């Protein structure tokens with residue numbers, strides 16, 4: 001068996017069964033652009049070819065084991081099980097703008113151990129394959145079909161550090177953007193990173209149209225290093241140099257999670273302005289999703305709003321994000337952690 005994402009094998013099957021290119025195109029569109037079920041897509045192939053495709057193609061590589069829907073803001077958290085029995089998360093976001101997004105994982109666990117992240121507490125298990133990355137989006141689309149929605153934006157901001165999984169990340173993005181498959185615009189894909197300078201530059205050269213977002217969270221080296229162990233290895237001067245290189249391809253994005261009495265003071269604001277000055281940058285101010293076991297607290301909304309408006313006044317393109325999915329264990333890795341802790345009481349679909 002091989003997966004529906006294996007282009008060479010699918011082509012081999014097409015030739016072996018003498019399927020005409022236009023029939024194959026309809027079949028591919030049904031699978032990837034319309035997210036139809038396997039049996040519904042199969043009937044678009046000539047009858048004589050169906051058994052061979054059915055016998056040799058694996059329709060999905062992840063098993064959806066839980067779906068949790070927010071009752072307040074339309075977010076849905078999906079937990080998938082890999083074939084080797086690991087759990088990963090994806091989050092479907094239905095913002096009021098109507099552009100449905102999915103936040104996906106790139107690794108099982110994560111080695112970066114950021115202090116504000118439930119996934120970081122799990123440690124690293126393995127990289128996800130390109131198939132497992134792609135399957136999160138395809139399965140999300142299959143669920144969304146019932147609502148007449150399709151994923152418009154893909155965000156690599158779930159479990160794992162995508163730039164530590166470059167091989168599979170590159171393959172997955174190529175597939176997302178390929179015209180015969182998902183045909184997503186590169187500008188609708190965002191990859192968030194803790195900041196691995198060499199990989200950031202390599203990534204932006206290969207995919208200049210894809211948005212790279214630096215998880216900055218502090219422009220004070222000592223604060224950032226406390227929050228994010230990787231910041232000791234890759235300090236702020238290296239981040240700035242990488243951002244300057246990336247800015248040659250367009251605007252850069254800086255993510256700033258606001259943590260009470262950690263990175264939300266006057267000194268922090270000044271350091272942030274100094275660090276980003278002169279760059280074509282968009283700053284996202286993000287609320288912290290608190291979770292059990294973390295001593296960190298989010299900055300209250302009025303202070304977040306003040307911080308964001310000060311940045312705007314200073315001339316920075318700034319967006320204040322609001323929390324989505326707060327009632328469905330919104331923090332990255334939180335739901336998987338809960339399921340691992342309460343092993344055996346999950347609600348299977």
Ligand code: SF4
Nearest residue numbers: 110113114117120160
């Ligand atoms: S925030 Fe991202 S990079 Fe940091 S530990 Fe969590 S998953 Fe890893």
